[in-house]
Amino acid sequence: MIFYFSGTGNTKWAAARLAAATHEDLISIAPYMRADDSSHNIAEPFILKENERLGFVFPVHGWRVPRLVREFIRKMKITSDATTEGNKKMVRKHPFAYCVCTAGDSIGLTIENLNDTIALNASLQALGITEVSASYSLIMPESYVGLPFMDVDPKEREVRKKSKSAQELAVICEEIFDRKEGVNRLVKGPIPWFFTKVVGGFFENVLITDKRFHVEKDKCVKCGICANVCPVGDIKGGHGEYPEWLHHKDCLTCFTCYHHCPHHAIEFGNQTQKKGQYFYK
Structure with missing residues (x-):
């Protein structure tokens, strides 16, 4: 079972590859956290099959696990379909839990942030499962453009x-x-505690x-794409509407x-003017 969240598609690509390799279910987190989606109920427990791995795949936001992912992990309920002998439950080793996170550069103490959430x-x-047994980071094309000095990567990079x-x-x-435990292949970067604790808090x-987002009406063709792709349903609109x-x-x-x-x-204050765009293709 693989729980994933993805915005611009980097993480969705990685999660899909993992699902294909492990032959395990791929579950998008975002629909379970949307108030406007009654077809997904986080109160219902997820059933982890016998010998099934448990994966969390997500992008790094501000050197931390995205808030939406943390809230999902805190609220989710999960049980095992362990078989029973009479009235006695068969004892098995704890499930293999892992995470893969994507980032444009470094991840700081993101995994520690994840393990703190799992503990809740x-x-x-x-x-x-008290923490992930293996953790990885993948450096992917940059998509954060909310600060003056940050932009998407040049095409060659x-x-x-x-x-x-x-x-x-x-x-x-x-x-x-292969359920290889104890692997922590991570690009934490310099002074990870500072970026996760201090800079991450500022982020x-x-x-x-969303208060800085606005639409340039002379450029907008009212296609509705932005509302359709928003993972948390924060945009009202559709075809024919701003x-x-x-x-x-x-x-x-x-x-x-x-x-x-x-x-x-679409612009974010004046930070995104003349900046590039990117989503995984």
């Missing part, structure tokens, strides 16, 4: 990153298939907001709406 979930603890990450992911898939408290951000505090500032706009009609 009683159903995971009941399965013997984007291609190099994709090629290298594909090779690394092939190895990761093999190790996860969450100040930079994660987009309107709902300000319901679920926005992750993942820039999925910005990157998918075919006419570059």
